[in-house]
Amino acid sequence: MDRRKFIKQSTFLSIGGLFIPSVFFSSCRKESLFEDINYDGKVIIIGAGAAGLYAAYLLKSKGIEFQLLEANTSYGGRLAKLEGFADFPIDLGAQWLHGKNSILGDLITTSNTKITLDDSSEKYWFNNQLIDTLPKDINSIFLKEENVPDVSFKDYATEQGFNTDYQYIVENIAGDSGASASSISAYWKMKEEENWVSGDDDFKFQETYFDFIDKQIASAVNDKIILNTVVKKIDYSQDGISVTDTNNTTYLADKVIVTVPISILKSNDIQFVPILPTEKTNAFSKIGMGAGMKVFLKFSSKFFDENIIGGPVCAAYADESIGKLTNENMLLAFIMGDQAEYLTGLGSNVAITNALLQELDLMYGGQATASFISSHVQNWTTNPYVKGAYSYSTVGMGDARKIAAQSVNKKLYFAGEAMNINGHHQTVHGAVETGYREVIKILNDIVK
């Protein structure tokens, strides 16, 4: 990806044992504002993924009362780990740190968390062969930065000379953004890439991404997380806000930070009273969220390459053992958009696994089935509290993310990866940035 170099690095201050980025203070109107804050109101955070956990972490550092309501049986959201399937813990959701120049990059440095650069090589499945280099460099599509039309990435790629031979190579690029090439906007994808400032390199955690967030952020606030609490209604019609879950338990707050995935907001799983401004709900509907799954395939031999791009069933396979302390041969099938929908439609994990093995057999002369041991399917689309992979930008979406992220009546605040307006949506560090931004907004609103 054509990601820009880093602009500004924050430094950290230690407050009550929590590491808080100094930019958290310096970016605010008055530094003393946040040093002396004295607020006896309560904040409820809905959703204990990266955004919610980081907002909680900051509220704790300010001594502000808060609670985190989480629908699932565990916290972390789209960060989760699987133990026992391999001789190393596996990231079921987010896995790569995309660039170190972010709040999380700084926290990795201060906490001495072990990460490894992933500079693995790629092979392409092109015209029924595995090749090292494509006849036409697919990355040239990112070189043209002006006059990119607001059409689908698929149409744009065709216009740039990438014919049907490149169909699944193009799908791989869209899949990186959690979408199918026919759904994502070429214009907005390029525009958002321009805003990307966290760095171009990808890193893997020696443990898991979940462990890092758990140890460095969640552990400071997990006594405030109420699990198995599916919020169904937020009534902000009165002075105070009442939040009701599906057991009809009500929680009271002065301010609410909503961090649920955009898919949950789009499908009206949470009722707002009064209803949210139409401009805002229209903005939600313009933000895309496609299907997504990860399948981990364990083999007795390492017959596969480090990355295999362009399969019609799965456009992106990656050697899962890279950067890990392991003796196992594990291949990740990273499946997004239409491909994830197709595999979900097969109806069983066995059928999904067989479809992938068949494709790998074709690529590697039957070696996949011959050395297959077992698989684990993690389908994020069927998780009722996520319902997909991550947000992507649709054709004609305009300022939708900005509008979606606006707070309402100084009572409702919106965070989560889809609400990131700096090009870092779709990522953990981008989600964290929105938790940070909304806490700043709350602090500003408190003192106004």
Ligand SMILES: Cc1cc2nc3c(=O)[nH]c(=O)nc-3n(C[C@H](O)[C@H](O)[C@H](O)COP(=O)(O)OP(=O)(O)OC[C@H]3O[C@@H](n4cnc5c(N)ncnc54)[C@H](O)[C@@H]3O)c2cc1C
């Ligand atoms: C397969 C996959 C691979 C990914 N790979 C990477 C990667 O390598 N690197 C990277 O940076 N990012 C990656 N991402 C994206 C990253 O995981 C997300 O951007 C980030 O974790 C989102 O955090 P969040 O807090 O915005 O949302 P979430 O993590 O989704 O948190 C929202 C929380 O809200 C809860 N919730 C939903 N509805 C309700 C309700 N009604 N009441 C209460 N709680 C509710 C959910 O259970 C969830 O815990 C990946 C995502 C997926 C799915």
